[in-house]
Amino acid sequence: MARYRRGFDTEAARTHLQRDRRLAPWLERIGPIPPDPRWKRGFDPVDALARSILYQQLSGKAAATITGRVEQAIGSGRLHADTLGRVDDATLRACGVSGNKILALRDLARREEDGAIPGPRRLAWMDEQAIVDALVAIRGIGRWTVEMMLMFRLGRPDVLPVDDLGIRKGLQVVDRLEQLPTPRETATRGERWGPWRTYAGLYLWRIADAASGKGGDKPTPRSQE
Structure with a gap:
C-alpha cells in the first residue's frame, strides 16, 4: 500500500496538459497556477467537513457570518464533537443554522466519536x-x-469533479461545444x-470564469477555500 503525499508537481502537470x-x-x-x-x-478533516456543511447553499459572506456565530457560541474556532456538544440545537438555530444542517453536524459529531472519520495520518494511506x-x-x-477536499486540502493530483457545473462549462468553452457536456462525457474527455x-x-x-466575464485570474471560490 502506497502513502499519498499532499500536493503535486504543478510544472509536470502543466507540461502534460499542454x-x-x-x-x-x-x-x-x-x-x-502555482501550488496551493x-x-x-x-x-483537520472533521473541522473542514463541519465548515463545508455550514457553507452549503449559502453565499460566502452569509456562511462566514453564521460560522462566526457558531464559533462564538461554542467558545472555540475548532468545530468538533466536543465543542459542538457545548450547545443545544436551539442555540445553533439561533446562530442561523438550518434544521437539516444541525442534523448533519450532529451526525458528523457522532461519527467522529465512533472513530469513523479518518484522521490526516489515515487519509494519507487511503486512495481517492x-x-x-x-x-x-x-x-x-x-x-x-x-472531491473539493481531495483537491484543495489533500492535494491529490488526479481528481476531476465531473458533476461540477463550472468544470463542465469550462470544457464546453475549451471544446467549443454547443451544449453543456454531460458528466459522463466530461469524464471520458478528462x-x-x-x-x-x-x-x-x-x-x-478559470476558463469558465473568464468566459462569463468574471476574469480568469480570480477564480470563483469553491468549497474548502
Missing part, C-alpha cells in the same frame, strides 16, 4: 475512492464536497489529462 491542443492556448492565456499553500498546512466512500456516509456530505486531472480542473474553473 499536449492537449484545445486546452494548451488557455494554459498560455491564464498562465501557470494549503497542501503544506495542518489539516476509499476517502469518498468513507465520507459520503455522513449526512449532508456528498461526493462533490469530498481521461487524456490523467494523472493530472486536478490541475486540469483548476484551469477549467
Whole structure:
C-alpha cells in the first residue's frame, strides 16, 4: 500500500496538459497556477467537513457570518464533537443554522466519536475512492464536497469533479461545444489529462470564469477555500 503525499508537481502537470491542443492556448492565456499553500498546512478533516456543511447553499459572506456565530457560541474556532456538544440545537438555530444542517453536524459529531472519520495520518494511506466512500456516509456530505477536499486540502493530483457545473462549462468553452457536456462525457474527455486531472480542473474553473466575464485570474471560490 502506497502513502499519498499532499500536493503535486504543478510544472509536470502543466507540461502534460499542454499536449492537449484545445486546452494548451488557455494554459498560455491564464498562465501557470502555482501550488496551493494549503497542501503544506495542518489539516483537520472533521473541522473542514463541519465548515463545508455550514457553507452549503449559502453565499460566502452569509456562511462566514453564521460560522462566526457558531464559533462564538461554542467558545472555540475548532468545530468538533466536543465543542459542538457545548450547545443545544436551539442555540445553533439561533446562530442561523438550518434544521437539516444541525442534523448533519450532529451526525458528523457522532461519527467522529465512533472513530469513523479518518484522521490526516489515515487519509494519507487511503486512495481517492476509499476517502469518498468513507465520507459520503455522513449526512449532508456528498461526493462533490469530498472531491473539493481531495483537491484543495489533500492535494491529490488526479481528481476531476465531473458533476461540477463550472468544470463542465469550462470544457464546453475549451471544446467549443454547443451544449453543456454531460458528466459522463466530461469524464471520458478528462481521461487524456490523467494523472493530472486536478490541475486540469483548476484551469477549467478559470476558463469558465473568464468566459462569463468574471476574469480568469480570480477564480470563483469553491468549497474548502
